[in-house]
Amino acid sequence: MAYVTDLICYPVKGCAGTSTSDAHLTLAGLAHDRSFMVISEDGVYRTQRHHPRLALIRPAVSADGTRLTLDSADGTTRYGTVCLDVTTSAPRRDVELFGAAFQGIDQGDTVAAWLSEVLGTPSRLVRVPPEHDRVTQGLTPGRAGYADSGAVHLLSRASLTLLNRRMSERGAPPLPMNRFRPNIVVDGPGGHRPDSDGGDWATVPHAEDRARHVIIGGAQLGYAKLAARCAVTLVEQEAGARRGPEPLRTLAEYRRAASGGVVFGAKFSVIRPGKLSVGDEVVIQEWGDTEC
Structure with missing residues (x-):
């Protein structure tokens, strides 16, 4: 056979993947896959095409999706680890993905500062809103x-x-x-x-x-x-x-x-x-x- x-699974778009022996497949893919995205300050998605250091960021998300941890695999400990309680109730903001307009929930200043330091450019993190209904x-x-x-x-x-x-x-x-x-x-x-x-x-x-x-x-x-x-x-x-x-x-x-x-x-x-x-x-x- x-x-x-x-x-x-790739919880944060463009960042490192996490291998698993078991996973739940939802209508939007593996649970939590690409449910977060790094964006510029004006809402445009970041990608390894222009920011290859995204590959060094290792996300871990709790099974229920309420807790996200990020660390860096750059061979040093200077960036440390950032942990956050995921919010789905914060105000929505406009984001852009391949020229298309969507909404994202900003995850706050602490993770934004951490990402900006790792990537060397101002960045923020957003989550897919629960009402997200993107048709591919x-x-x-x-x-x-x-x-x-x-x-x-x-x-x-x-x-x-x-x-x-x-x-x-x-x-x-x-x-x-x-x-x-x-x-x-x-x-x-x-x-x-x-x-x-x-x-x-x-x-x-x-x-x-x-x-x-x-x-x-x-x-x-x-x-x-x-x-x-x-x-x-x-x-x-x-x-x-x-x-x-x-x-x-x-x-x-x-x-x-x-x-x-x-x-x-x-x-x-x-x-x-x-x-x-x-x-x-x-x-x-x-x-x-x-x-x-």
């Missing part, structure tokens, strides 16, 4: 918090293995999975591709591109779109710094989407919430054609 090997587009529309373009990013180890092999052919070192910041990582062996040559689908690179309806644990996912890749993939997550042209240079050779840009992995909307666990079987109920 194909199975889940990793579940990763794609083959299966869905809901999301502050995620880029869909609730769940799913990626297979087979896809990364192929990329690393192609990069090695041009003398580039392999990259870890965290360069691509997936929520669900899938591995084989198991299942069979719905085509004449058979084979284990989870060991076939980019098979996730063709998965249209997926059952994992108690949840059901619907394919939305391919995951477009940007300069965030150039950031070494452990260092919080941009490193050279890979993987975008290699992906441009064989992963150009028909609509333009390069793609790697797939975005899914949540059709039915439920519990997910590492080791869960990944069942593909329906397949489609690849867009790449």
Whole structure:
């Protein structure tokens, strides 16, 4: 069978992820995923594209979402740790995400000062309001918090293995999975591709591109779109710094989407919430054609 090997939640958009063995999948993705966002003083979202040091910020959120802790993995202790009681009742403020207008709940001056020091630029932290109802587009529309373009990013180890092999052919070192910041990582062996040559689908690179309806644990996912890749993939997550042209240079050779840009992995909307666990079987109920 194909199975889940990793579940990763990113409580604060752009910051480090937290691996977990079990997670509840809500209509907006893994519980607490991208429910917080770092913004400039005028409300524009911050991203690793321009602020790679975001990768060094390690969030931890309580199970009920009422307590958030941030620390820095920069190799020093000069920033310390900041802990805050999450507020959902403070006044809303306008925020901007990819040019679209949303609302956020400002989490106060203490965490704002901490973030500003770590990032070296004035910054604030906002939370998704309870009334947030953002609709994401794609083959299966869905809901999301502050995620880029869909609730769940799913990626297979087979896809990364192929990329690393192609990069090695041009003398580039392999990259870890965290360069691509997936929520669900899938591995084989198991299942069979719905085509004449058979084979284990989870060991076939980019098979996730063709998965249209997926059952994992108690949840059901619907394919939305391919995951477009940007300069965030150039950031070494452990260092919080941009490193050279890979993987975008290699992906441009064989992963150009028909609509333009390069793609790697797939975005899914949540059709039915439920519990997910590492080791869960990944069942593909329906397949489609690849867009790449």
